[in-house]
Amino acid sequence: MTLLLPALQSPTGPAASREAVRFGDLSLTYGRLAEASAALAARIADAGRVAVWATPTAETVIAVVAALRAGVPAVPLNPRTGESELAHILADSAPTAVLAGPDDTLPGALEKLRRVTVDTRAFERTDGHPAVEADPEAPALIVYTSGTTGPPKGAVLPRRAIAASLDALEDAWGWTGDDVLVHALPLFHVHGLILGVLGPLRRGGSLRHLGKFSAEGVARELGSGGTMLFGVPTMYHRLAEVLDTPAGAAERDALARALAGARLLVSGSAALPVHDHERIAAATGRRVIERYGMTETLMNTGIRADGVPRPGTVGPPLAGVELRLVEEDGTVLDEPGAIGEIQVRGPNLFTGYLNRPDATAAAHTANGWFRTGDVGTVDEDGYVTIVGRKATDLIKSGGYKIGAGEIENVLLAHPGVREVAVTGEEDPDLGERVVAWVVAADPDSPPPAEELADHVAGQLAPHKRPRTVRFLDALPRNDLGKIMKRSLRA
Template sequence: MTLLLSALQSPTGPAASREAVRFGDLSLTYGELAAASTALAARIADAGRVAVWATPTPETVIAVVAALRAGVPAVPLNPRTGERELAHILADSEPTAVLAGPDDALPPALGKLRRVTADARAFERTDGHPAVEADPEDPALIVYTSGTTGPPKGAVLPRRAIASSLDALEDAWAWTGEDVLVHALPLFHVHGLILGVLGPLRRGGSLRHLGRFSAEGVARELGSGGTMLFGVPTMYHRLAEVLDGPAGAAGRQALTQALTGARLLVSGSAALPVHDHERIAAATGRRVIERYGMTETLMNTGIRADGVPRPGTVGPPLAGVELRLVEEDGTVLDGPEAIGEIQVRGPNLFTGYLNRPDATAAAHTADGWFRTGDVGTVDADGYVTIVGRKATDLIKSGGYKIGAGEIENVLLAHPGVREAAVTGEEDPDLGERVVAWVVAADPGSPPSAEELADHVAGQLAPHKRPRTVHFLDALPRNDLGKIMKRSLHVR
């Protein structure tokens, strides 16, 4: 098979001196990353399985690349994971070593593992850069899910799935080795690590990681040669807030110019509100495009670089991916009015949950489709719109199926609303009633619940109006900026 990261195999000449990754003032060329990862790969070749203390640093890149080159499955660990969850992940995945930076302070739970240091400043240089000729089905990464319905499950991602998704994005986004990607995403999940690190390295391009997200950092890196920006909705919302600031505000002009000059602005991991789409487009003339993926499936759909951007949609299926909508009884749905669970099939899928054959079987249909648990629609052009999660975002009220996402977008378009989330609650008459959770733009003078309910009813339909509105100081979010709806309940 083609090596997963062939650009790192034997870089020489100009290829060796091209910048591969940059974190602040520390950068590694392809030659340096190849040498550092080769030296580390030799030290873990017999490890069986390794954990990676996935800080936003070049050491994490070296560690993951070394594991891939050694043919050793890597388990990225979120440094902010709590003691109980970390203990579960370690017991489940059974790594024999942990790869970490020289200055990383590791928690006691990792104390029993052999520590292998990845160092971006001091590493052994070698003449050869061998890599294991691994089978496409061999596990590359074991990435743990968020655990919203129980303890986190380890999704086993084969090399085939990573290569398939990254190559499909190459096709969709015209992604080349000339692209310079800018992002500030964590490196322990699919978005930040596979798309944000392995994506540029597979293309032979460059990554500039901000370490910590800031509008100033985005403006600086995009304005000095960056061509692509990856972010989550929270990040784009903050950029939109700067763009909406008063004329002459610090950083507004620089950010506007930087975003205008970027080749591609991509948002993922959650839906980007239409209101933020429009604010960014109005200020820069550029449209943010969205894609849709999961830990278990990597990338499923995406707006193409040469396609028509449609705010609120995540584009058509990527090359090689099949997608269908299914009713609760298993009936396959069709037509632009259909709303159902999204199921996918293709080379982008994981091989299963580690040590969980029961969960793996339950996640698939008899004919091999993966049950995403997401609910959506597909228009006549094949563009997919995500309504939300089947468990939390599909509200059945008065005989209607209501998607929380469309109500949230309407609420966010109200000038008195800064943030909004919509859930369903049991109702003796309707079955479920629509409930809105709102952060007011002006907490001292929030819009009334009746005003917001009428706003939704006037824009959508009377049966979609919130029956209850709760005002909060902030919405609960996870590390990716996703709203944790299971945490929204009346106390």
């Protein structure tokens, strides 16, 4: 097969001096990254499977690239994972070694593994290890899901799926080696690691990682040569807040110029509220585009760079991806606007869940469609809109199917609402009633609940009005900024 990262195979001449990744003051050229990863690959070639202590550092990049070069499956570990969850992941994936930076303090659960230190400051120079021409179906990464319905499951991602998704995004976004990607995403999941690190490296482009997200960092890096920004809705919300505030004119103007000059602003991992779409567009003249993917499928859909941006949608299926909507009884829904579970099929899919043939079988139909558990609609142009998760965002009230997302977008347009999440709650009359969890713009003077309910009914339909409004100081979120609705319902 084609090498996953051809630019790192044997960079010579000008390619060797081109910047591959930058973390703060530390920059690695393609030549140095190739040399460091080859040396590390030689040390882990017989490891069988390795864990990677995935901090947002250059050491994590070297570790993952080295594993790919050696043909050794890597298990990225979230450094913030709790003790019991970490123990489960280690027992399930059974790595023989852990790759970590020299200054990393590892928890006791990792002490039984051979520690292989990844040091960008000093590494043993050897003849290195040539990149493996592995089978396309060979596992490249084992990424653990969030485990919302039980212990996390390890999604086995083959080299074929990574190549297919990244090449589909090259087609959709015109992604080239001239692009400089800016982001501050964690490096233990699909968005930050596969799209955000392997994406630029597969194209021969470069990555500037902010370490910690800030509007100032985004403005600095986009304003000094960055061409693309990847983020999650929480990050874009914070950027919109800076652009929308009358204070700090210098910071606001610098950010607006930087965002306006970027080639692509991409949001993912959750839906970006339409209110934030509009605020950013008004201040910069640029539209944020969205894409849709998940751990098991990598990327499924995306707004094309040469397409029409439509706030609230995630675009049409990417090249090679089949997508359909299915009713609960298995009926395929063809009419535009119908709401159903999204199922996908294509070369972007994972191999299966590690050690879980039962879960793998349950996640697929007999003819190979993957059941995403997400609910959505498809319009006449093929653009997909995500309603939400089947378990938490599809509310069945009074005989109607109601998507939580559209109610959230309407509530976010109310001046008294800073953040909101909408869920369903058991109701003896309606089946489920609509519940809005609201963070008020002014906590000392929240808007009346009846006013918010009337606002929704006036914009949408009476049956979509929240029957209950609960005010919170903050919404529970995970490391990606996704709202944890199961925590609200609990």
